[in-house]
Amino acid sequence: MKRTRRATLRLVGGAAIGALSGCLAPGRNSSGDGGTETRTHPSPGTDPDTETDDGHTETATDDETPTDTPDGLPDDLSRVDTPPYEVGDVECHIDDSGEGDRDPLYLCANMASEPSLSFEQESTRGTLFADDGLEGPPDDDQDQLYATLLTEADDIGRFGDDSGDAYSLAADTDFGTHAALVVQTGWGSGSIVPHVKRIEETADGVHAFGCYTQPCVYTSDFTARTTVARFERPDALDSGVVSLTVDPSMRYNVATGEGVVTIDRLE
Numbered sequence: 001m002k003r004t005r006r007a008t009l010r011l012v013g014g015a016a017i018g019a020l021s022g023c024l025a026p027g028r029n030s031s032g033d034g035g036t037e038t039r040t041h042p043s044p045g046t047d048p049d050t051e052t053d054d055g056h057t058e059t060a061t062d063d064e065t066p067t068d069t070p071d072g073l074p075d076d077l078s079r080v081d082t083p084p085y086e087v088g089d090v091e092c093h094i095d096d097s098g099e100g101d102r103d104p105l106y107l108c109a110n111m112a113s114e115p116s117l118s119f120e121q122e123s124t125r126g127t128l129f130a131d132d133g134l135e136g137p138p139d140d141d142q143d144q145l146y147a148t149l150l151t152e153a154d155d156i157g158r159f160g161d162d163s164g165d166a167y168s169l170a171a172d173t174d175f176g177t178h179a180a181l182v183v184q185t186g187w188g189s190g191s192i193v194p195h196v197k198r199i200e201e202t203a204d205g206v207h208a209f210g211c212y213t214q215p216c217v218y219t220s221d222f223t224a225r226t227t228v229a230r231f232e233r234p235d236a237l238d239s240g241v242v243s244l245t246v247d248p249s250m251r252y253n254v255a256t257g258e259g260v261v262t263i264d265r266l267e
Contacts, residue, residue, distance in 0.1 A: 073241065073255050080252060080263065085110045087248035092216035100216020107211035107245045108197045116198035117206070119231035122166040125190035127224045128182070130160030134224045134260060137187040143263045144187065144224075145254040147242045149205075150180040166228040173230050181208055181229045181256075183242050191218030193225040194244055201234040202241075205256075211245040 073079065087107060092100045103109065127134050133146040150156070156171050170180045183194045196210040208229065240256040254261050 072258055073253055077241070077243075077253050079254075079261070080250060082249060083107075083111075083245045083251045085112070087245065089248070094216060102214070102216050104213040104215040105195060105211065107214055107248065108195060111197045111209060111211065111245070113198050115200055117201055117232040117234060119196065119199050119229050120169060121196050121227055121229040122164075122169045123193040123195070123225065123227040124164050124166040125221070125223045125225060126161065127184055128161045128167060128226050128228075129158050129184075132158055133182075133184045134186045137222070138262055139264075141265050143246075143252070143265065144185065144260055145242075145244075145252055145263070146184040146260045147240060147254050147256045147258075148182050149237065149240050149256050150182060151175065151237055155180075166226060169230050170228045175233075177233055178230055179233045179237055181206065181231065181240060181242070183208070183210075183227045183229070183244075184224055185212070185226075185244070186224040187222055188225075189218045190221050190223045190225060191215050194227045194242075196227060196229045199229065199231045204236050205239040205241075206231065206234060206237070207241045207243070209243050212247075 087110065090102050090106045092102045094100050132148065134144050138144065150158075150170055150173070152175050156173075159167055159170070161167060162171070170182070173180050181196075181199070183196070185194050191213070192215070193213050194210055195213050196208050198210075199206050199208045210227075241253065242255075243251055243253045245251045252263065
């Protein structure tokens with residue numbers, strides 16, 4: 001099996017662990033078929049505003065799209081940063097039927113949806129690919145991301161699982177007019193999937209912005225999650241960047257061509 005290059009980063013401070021504590025369901029199950037439901041009230045995290053030396057606060061608002069994306073992130077984009085928009089504190093309230101009233105996409109609620117190429121998306125448990133991307137959890141306290149572009153019909157041969165809506169969306173692509181972006185994340189509940197809010201055209205490709213879904217009630221399986229987004233093909237498509245808000249105070253960034261990126265949440 002082909003091994004992908006892994007880039008490992010270390011986040012400083014125990015706050016990173018607490019910020020993502022609501023993203024993984026308890027229990028482990030290598031099956032991608034789901035597990036028992038666990039009710040949870042994840043902490044909404046911390047305020048994305050940052051304090052300056054003079055005691056005032058600044059809110060990040062820069063959401064400009066980088067244009068230079070070689071086999072790695074652009075120089076002006078960090079692996080882990082703060083969402084450049086306000087994310088409100090939204091708690092879960094479980095009703096008598098066992099359902100929560102929080103919007104699972106609340107992390108994306110205040111994210112701009114334009115400008116964007118037109119696109120469709122489907123998500124699933126597991127990795128879908130035969131040899132590419134995530135292969136197995138490296139550690140309980142590490143997150144993994146992988147992004148790749150499908151630009152021609154031969155790329156469909158990379159799939160090891162040829163069933164389900166996500167595969168069909170990619171396989172039915174007319175590569176003369178469209179292409180597909182595949183985003184894999186791991187590891188945790190199959191209910192917490194990457195969701196794409198917009199896909200911007202850049203000078204040499206695309207930059208997709210989105211978030212993790214955060215349902216109040218989620219399955220207790222332990223798996224990778226994959227989203228396939230089929231989008232209108234831009235004039236140039238040499239590279240791509242994906243920015244996912246994973247918590248009210250944290251965003252992950254990964255570029256196509258990097259291989260699997262591992263983010264260490266241990267102090």
